[in-house]
Each structure stands twice: as C-alpha cells, then as structure tokens.
Amino acid sequence: xxxxxxxxxxxxxxxxxxxxxxxxxNMNHEYMSWYRQDPGLGLRQIYYSMNVEVTDKGDVPEGxxxxxxxxRNFPLILESPSPNQTxxxxxxxxxxxxGEQYFGPGTRLTVT
Amino acid sequence: ILNVEQSPQSLHVQEGDSTxxxxxxxxxxxxxxxxxxWETAKSPEALFVMTLNGDxxxxxxxxxxxxxxxxxxxxYIKGSQPEDSATYLCAFFSGxxxxxxxxxxxxxxxxx
Numbered sequence: 328x329x330x331x332x333x334x335x336x337x338x339x340x341x342x343x344x345x346x347x348x349x350x351x352x353n354m355n356h357e358y359m360s361w362y363r364q365d366p367g368l369g370l371r372q373i374y375y376s377m378n379v380e381v382t383d384k385g386d387v388p389e390g391x392x393x394x395x396x397x398x399r400n401f402p403l404i405l406e407s408p409s410p411n412q413t414x415x416x417x418x419x420x421x422x423x424x425x426g427e428q429y430f431g432p433g434t435r436l437t438v439t
Numbered sequence: 440i441l442n443v444e445q446s447p448q449s450l451h452v453q454e455g456d457s458t459x460x461x462x463x464x465x466x467x468x469x470x471x472x473x474x475x476x477w478e479t480a481k482s483p484e485a486l487f488v489m490t491l492n493g494d495x496x497x498x499x500x501x502x503x504x505x506x507x508x509x510x511x512x513x514x515y516i517k518g519s520q521p522e523d524s525a526t527y528l529c530a531f532f533s534g535x536x537x538x539x540x541x542x543x544x545x546x547x548x549x550x551x
Binding site: 360367 | 543
C-alpha cells in the first residue's frame with residue numbers, strides 16, 4: 328500500500344530534550360516536506376527536500392533540523408524543543424514540488 | 440510569505456444544500472492551485488490539482504474552477520451530505536517561490 332508513515336503519532340516531552348520525528352514514504356517520491364499546523368493558521372512549511380542530500384528552509388524553519396540521507400526517509404529533528412513548538416506536524420511527499428502532496432498521519436507534539 | 444486566503448472560515452449547511460467556498464491567491468507567478476479535503480483525526484487528501492486558467496475539475500458532487508488572471512478558485516459541493524463535513528484547504532504553488540503555500544481552510548459542517 329502506497330503510504331507516508333510518521334512516528335511517533337503522539338509525543339509529550341519537556342523543554343530542551345532532543346527529539347526526532349521520523350517520516351518514511353514508499354512511493355519513490357523525490358520531494359518531501361514537513362509542515363506544522365496551529366489553530367487558525369494554515370499548514371506552514373518548515374523544511375523541504377527536492378532529493379537526497381538536498382534540503383532547504385520553508386517559512387518557519389527556526390528550531391528545527393532535517394536530513395535526507397535516503398530517498399524514502401526525511402526525519403525532523405528538534406535539538407532543544409520549546410513550548411512554542413507544541414503543534415501538529417505533518418510529513419508529506421510528492422513526485423514534484425508542485426505535485427499532489429501525500430500526507431502522513433500526523434504527529435501531535437506537546438512540549439511542556 | 441505569499442498570501443493565500445480562504446472564505447468563509449466556517450460554514451454550516453443543511454443536508455442537501457449546495458455550497459461553495461473561495462480561495463484567493465496572488466495573480467502573478469501562478470504555477471498550480473491545489474484543493475485538499477481534511478477530515479477530523481485524519482490527514483489532508485488531495486481533491487484537485489489545477490494548472491490552467493479556466494480549468495474546471497470534477498469529482499463526484501465536488502467541482503472546482505480556476506481563474507489565474509484574477510487570482511481565485513471556487514470549490515463547489517452539490518447536494519451536501521454529512522460525510523462531506525471536513526476542512527477544505529487550498530494551496531498555491533508559485534513559479535517564483537517554488538513552494539506550496541496553504542490557506543487556513545474552510546470548515547464545513549453538514550447538518551443531517
């Protein structure tokens with residue numbers, strides 16, 4: 328089954344404790360991206376990757392890191408999480424940057 | 440950051456009513472316009488990807504139109520059903536910025 332998976336789905340953590348949210352797709356998509364969704368705001372892009380070893384900042388990259396060592400995986404790293412990073416996070420992939428986005432199930436992160 | 444606006448923010452209709460929403464986007468550097476349907480506790484799923492001025496797309500009771508010269512797209516739902524209740528997101532892909540910018544969505548509730 329073609330899909331985008333994310334783990335964990337839910338996470339409660341404390342300020343400053345490094346965490347990684349994994350994202351994997353099995354559709355051989357070139358393009359992958361991370362979004363956060365906050366009440367009253369649209370999905371805002373954090374980082375994106377056009378291909379392996381090619382990543383770039385989106386609209387809200389502060390406090391986040393990403394890597395793309397393999398085509399299928401695109402983890403999101405929070406080196407020192409803060410409460411303002413409490414949000415719903417979505418990973419997405421597509422064949423091209425302008426193409427239909429396939430979203431993962433979402434990760435709800437709470438930083439206390 | 441590009442400005443993509445959706446109206447109304449929320450909408451309640453009776454089962455059987457037809458309804459429509461608006462997505463406004465910059466009229467310059469147009470490349471593509473996406474519509475997604477986002478049900479509660481699920482992830483967004485693509486409805487349409489539109490690229491040509493005057494384009495009309497249809498999927499069942501849902502259709503969309505596109506006017507790139509004036510910077511708007513309409514999404515229509517004919518004969519709304521309770522299962523149509525969801526948030527409908529539009530996203531604009533700029534040919535210059537090369538990234539997808541989402542609107543904040545229209546939340547539709549269809550009352551039985």
